[in-house]
Amino acid sequence: MTSTPEKNLPFSLQLTCGAIAGVVEILALYPLDVIKTRAQLNSGASVGVVSSFQDIIRNEGVRTLYRGIAFPLSIEAPKRALTFAANEQFTTFYMKLFGMDHVTPSLALATGVSAGITEATVIVPFELVKVRLQDKANAQIYKNAWDALKKILQKEGILALYNGLEATILRHAVWNGGYFSVISSVRNTLPEAQNKNEQLRNNFIAGTIGGIFGTMLNAPTDVVKSRIQSFTGSGPRKYNWTLPSILLIGKEEGFKSLYRGFVPKVLRLGPGGGILLVVYDTVSNWMKLNIVYD
Incomplete structure (x- = not known):
């Protein structure tokens, strides 16, 4: 998916x-993720x-907008590393498997889904x-990420860390695809870039x-x-598997509720997707020019 695939x-x-x-x-967009999660957990x-934003800052302080960032930040590097590297590797694998000489939308869909499952x-x-x-x-209940991890393991057991595995796999497979x-x-519809600035523009738009x-x-x-992942083990478990949970939320709250938190989510992952691609291509192109490798 880099700009110089040769x-x-x-x-x-x-x-x-x-x-x-x-x-x-x-680092640029994490507060939007906090807003998104709060909206998704709210059934009112x-x-x-x-x-x-105003409510959190006024009642809980600015630091709350970055609450929980330690774990995501610690995993973000290996997660995105795995996503892009897996996408590159699956692209090469599928092109050889199907005898293709260039990336098509259907091939990009297959590699994205495969990379998403791997990441999830x-x-x-x-x-x-x-x-x-x-x-x-x-x-x-939880002071910080490490305190939360410790208490989850003590109270719920190690398998609780994998609550929502199925939903996470589906979420990432669909998004990456x-x-x-x-x-x-x-990229195929945008005018061909004639210089570095136009290449950055095309990458951000795409x-x-x-x-x-x-x-x-x-x-x-x-x-x-x-x-599913917000369930702490107290009381009856309301949500477990993805499809039944989707139907239950739709029945009780209306299917519009399945898009709770959509605005902050799209504000993060729209420009965030542009930032990811621009930074990835910029760094990879720099490495191709400045690092010697076989």
């Missing part, structure tokens, strides 16, 4: 590029993004801890549109994932 980076450098892109993106009246299986415990910390109801396939399609499209597709699975 010279592929080795796997270790692909990992490095993805890691750098992920860290830049999460919806609150706007600006109102949510690794990050489930980190996502669960993040959701627990972002939930306002847990403000007095939509993201990478749309990037491929948009990545942003891809991020918005992926977010539109996976919003219901993301809401379900947050509901």
